[in-house]
Amino acid sequence: MPSEHIVSSFDNDLQELNHLIATMGGLAELQLENSVLSLIRRDGELAEEVRDKDKEIDAMEAQVHMQAVKLLGLRQPMADDLRMVIGAFQTASDIERIGDYARNIAKRTTVLNQMPPIGSANHAISRMSNLVRGMIHDVLDAYQTRDDSMAHDIRLRDVEVDQLHTGLFRELLTYMMEDPRNITACTHLLFIAKNIERIGDHATNIAEHIHMIVHGSDPDSDRPKYDKSSITLIDSDNVRTTDG
Amino acid sequence: MPSEHIVSSFDNDLQELNHLIATMGGLAELQLENSVLSLIRRDGELAEEVRDKDKEIDAMEAQVHMQAVKLLGLRQPMADDLRMVIGAFQTASDIERIGDYARNIAKRTTVLNQMPPIGSANHAISRMSNLVRGMIHDVLDAYQTRDDSMAHDIRLRDVEVDQLHTGLFRELLTYMMEDPRNITACTHLLFIAKNIERIGDHATNIAEHIHMIVHGSDPDSDRPKYDKSSITLIDSDNVRTTDG
Numbered sequence: 432m433p434s435e436h437i438v439s440s441f442d443n444d445l446q447e448l449n450h451l452i453a454t455m456g457g458l459a460e461l462q463l464e465n466s467v468l469s470l471i472r473r474d475g476e477l478a479e480e481v482r483d484k485d486k487e488i489d490a491m492e493a494q495v496h497m498q499a500v501k502l503l504g505l506r507q508p509m510a511d512d513l514r515m516v517i518g519a520f521q522t523a524s525d526i527e528r529i530g531d532y533a534r535n536i537a538k539r540t541t542v543l544n545q546m547p548p549i550g551s552a553n554h555a556i557s558r559m560s561n562l563v564r565g566m567i568h569d570v571l572d573a574y575q576t577r578d579d580s581m582a583h584d585i586r587l588r589d590v591e592v593d594q595l596h597t598g599l600f601r602e603l604l605t606y607m608m609e610d611p612r613n614i615t616a617c618t619h620l621l622f623i624a625k626n627i628e629r630i631g632d633h634a635t636n637i638a639e640h641i642h643m644i645v646h647g648s649d650p651d652s653d654r655p656k657y658d659k660s661s662i663t664l665i666d667s668d669n670v671r672t673t674d675g
Numbered sequence: 676m677p678s679e680h681i682v683s684s685f686d687n688d689l690q691e692l693n694h695l696i697a698t699m700g701g702l703a704e705l706q707l708e709n710s711v712l713s714l715i716r717r718d719g720e721l722a723e724e725v726r727d728k729d730k731e732i733d734a735m736e737a738q739v740h741m742q743a744v745k746l747l748g749l750r751q752p753m754a755d756d757l758r759m760v761i762g763a764f765q766t767a768s769d770i771e772r773i774g775d776y777a778r779n780i781a782k783r784t785t786v787l788n789q790m791p792p793i794g795s796a797n798h799a800i801s802r803m804s805n806l807v808r809g810m811i812h813d814v815l816d817a818y819q820t821r822d823d824s825m826a827h828d829i830r831l832r833d834v835e836v837d838q839l840h841t842g843l844f845r846e847l848l849t850y851m852m853e854d855p856r857n858i859t860a861c862t863h864l865l866f867i868a869k870n871i872e873r874i875g876d877h878a879t880n881i882a883e884h885i886h887m888i889v890h891g892s893d894p895d896s897d898r899p900k901y902d903k904s905s906i907t908l909i910d911s912d913n914v915r916t917t918d919g
Contacts, residue, residue, distance in 0.1 A: 493893060500761055507751040517744055517764075524768070538905040545908060604862060608855045615848060615908060621862065622869070622905070649737060661782040661866070664789060664859060 441506045448498055448519045449575060452526070455491040456571040459526045460564055462488070462533035463630060467560040470540045470623070471553050478544070481537035488530035495523035511644075518644040522574060525633040525640075529567065532626040532633075539619040546616045549606055555599045556620065559627045562592050566634040573641055582641035585634060586650065592631040593658035599624045600660035628658060685750045692742055692763045693819060696770070699735040700815040703770045704808055706732070706777035707874060711804040714784045714867065715797050722788070725781035732774035739767035755888075762888040766818060769877040769884075773811065776870040776877075783863040790860045794850055799843045800864065803871045806836050810878040817885055826885035829878060830894065836875040837902035843868045844904035872902060 462481055469478035499520045502508070508516055566585050573581035603617045603624070642650045706725055713722035743764045746752070752760055810829050817825035847861045847868070886894045 500757060503747060503761075504753050504757050509748050513744060513748050517747075520761075520764075521768075524765075535905055542906055542908050604859060607851065607858045607862075611852045611855060614851045614858070618848060618851075618862075618865065619905075621865075625866070661779055661863075662786055664786050 441502070441508060441512060444498070444502045444506065445512070445515060445519075448495060448502070448516070451491060451495050451498070452519055452522055453571060453575060455488055455495070455523065455526050456567065456574075458484070458488055458491075459529040459533065460567045460571070462530055463536075463560060463564055463567070463627075466533040466536035466540065467557060467627075469537055470543060471557060473544045473548075475541060475544050478537040478540040482534050485530050485534040488527055492523045492527035496520060499523075510647075514644050514647060518574075518640045521640050522637050525636045529630050529633050532630050536623050536626050539623055543616055543619055549613055549616050549620060550602070552599065552603060552606070552617075552620050555595065555602065556624060556627065559592060559595045559599065559624065562588070562595070563627055563631045563634065566592070566631060570634045570637045570641070574637060577641065577645055579642055579645040582638035583650075585638040589631045589635045592628060596624055596628040597659040597663065600663055604663075625660075628660075685746070685752060685756060688742070688746045688750065689756070689759060689763075692739060692746070692760070695735060695739050695742070696763055696766055697815060697819060699732060699739070699767065699770050700811065700818075702728070702732055702735075703773040703777065704811045704815070706774055707780075707804060707808055707811070707871075710777040710780035710784065711801060711871075713781055714787060715801060717788045717792075719785060719788050722781040722784040726778050729774050729778040732771055736767045736771035739763060743767075755891075758888050758891060762818075762884045765884050766881050769880045773874050773877050776874050780867050780870050783867055787860055787863055793857055793860050793864060794846070796843065796847060796850070796861070796864050799839065799846065800868060800871065803836060803839045803843065803868065806832070806839070807871055807875045807878065810836070810875060814878045814881045814885070818881060821885065821889055823886055823889040826882035827894075829882040833875045833879045836872060840868055840872040841903045841907065844907055848907075869904075872904075 462484060465477055466481045468474065469481060499516050502516055503513075506512075566588055569581060570585045572578070573585065600621065603621050606613045607617045639650055642648075706728060709721055710725045712718065713725060743760050746760055747757075750756075810832055813825060814829045816822070817829065844865065847865050850857045851861045883894055886892075
């Protein structure tokens with residue numbers, strides 16, 4: 432029964448691909464955790480470790496891409512199978528970007544460790560990071576089980592991340608205005624917060640790939656955007672969000 | 676001659692895909708130009724136009740992705756042909772991200788128009804943007820002609836963008852320290868500069884897809900990174916780049 436043989440080979444290949452994505456995703460989640468820990472604990476060695484380890488994620492992305500293209504050429508999958516391979520390809524790219532953002536957080540941590548800590552900013556960053564790590568963790572589970580209803584929930588959770596980010600953006604601007612000596616540190620913290628917010632966007636992208644795999648179409652409506660940091664205006668006695 | 680017929684159908688489909696990518700890329704290049712013009716000229720209407728127009732790029736990405744998946748399922752391309760379809764798929768994603776960054780620049784412009792302009796920052800942003808627009812323009816040409824040597828040059832040009840970005844990052848920190856009233860405006864300018872630097876990275880990604888299409892492998896070595904903004908430390912009388 433040659434056709435059964437082909438089907439089962441495809442399934443094996445796909446399983447291998449998904450296993451690689453699970454490993455890669457788990458590592459990216461850990462990299463985010465460690466990058467933020469290195470900030471909170473002022474641990475330069477841990478920051479260095481995160482920067483080094485990013486290469487492993489990059490190598491895994493290359494491997495997923497190579498295997499996916501090989502699988503497309505060799506097995507020529509159709510319909511659902513084809514979408515699963517494309518979904519794996521895209522998901523690997525999103526995980527690779529998550530790894531890049533974690534590495535960038537670790538880079539900035541190395542600079543921040545040389546300056547006094549800033550108010551309660553680390554606390555807010557920690558909260559954002561915990562939320563986003565939860566999103567990565569759950570979206571990886573939803574990816575493996577093709578659970579679109581879980582993926583849908585994850586897309587909604589990104590709203591909370593955006594709101595935390597906007598709050599932190601305002602807080603950091605205020606610290607900078609209070610004391611110019613805070614400016615360099617706060618600037619790096621602004622970018623760290625932005626990196627975490629972007630990681631949330633990539634978890635959301637993976638949730639959208641799951642929808643595509645399951646339904647063969649993009650999710651219906653644009654998800655609501657609650658990140659108002661790009662349109663926030665603060666001066667000495669005035670904080671507001673423009674809607675222009 | 677059925678096999679010739681199949682080949683020619685595939686070529687037609689691919690040509691259609693590449694035509695869509697050319698249009699999409701041209702629009703993204705224009706969006707970057709207009710977003711920076713809206714900043715320089717303090718033109719709120721143009722900023723609004725850029726924000727609206729991004730939807731068109733998103734729609735084109737969805738169309739490329741849909742057509743690429745259809746083409747994979749229908750024509751089952753192998754080897755070079757397969758890589759060209761995958762390359763188109765990835766290139767569309769990079770162009771879509773370029774569009775997102777241009778939209779974010781336009782959003783921040785709307786806020787910046789409500790504040791006094793900052794020193795010579797706009798001049799440096801304009802220079803960065805011109806360089807990056809040149810990269811987008813050339814990488815789109817290289818994509819259409821599969822010109823890997825041109826793609827190689829574009830990867831090298833990104834170094835100059837990174838260097839300009841690091842310089843501007845320092846300059847903006849200095850403006851903030853000089854006068855706390857500059858802080859909000861400079862923060863948005865920092866993110867605009869970062870957005871342009873990221874657009875350069877996406878042009879570089881497309882150059883890497885071209886290498887992959889032509890040679891079937893990733894470019895040999897990691898390109899050198901000259902963006903030192905993540906590791907820049909500035910205080911009132913001290914500017915340095917940490918190497919930790």
